[in-house]
Amino acid sequence: MKKEIHPENYRLVVFKDFSCDEAFLSKSCAPSKETIVWEDGNEYPLVKLEISNKSHPFFTGKMKYVDSAGRIDKFNKKFGKSKFSKQDKSESESPEVAETK
Secondary structure, three states: OOOOEEEOOOOEEEEEOOOOOEEEEEEOOOOEEEEEEEEOOEEEEEEOOOOOOOOOOOHHHHOOOOOOOOOHHHHHHHHHOOOHHHHHHHHHOOOOOOOOO
């Protein structure tokens, strides 16, 4: 391995998956401003996760819909009125002409 390219500040950190409320303790140098008291009574830095091996469909075998940040709503709000949206097409199209016999 190359010398002097790896960080020196590894410490124990708690990673918490908020989609399934699971946590694990591991060594990391990930920055964190929050802390949490772990099962052993010690306080460790906390890194929040949206998805981990405890909630990812590949590892669990179950499909689970996770939209913790409201990304779909943000997308619809931003692009909902574009010329390609379904709402605008249905409103802008003229009603079909009734067939005559």
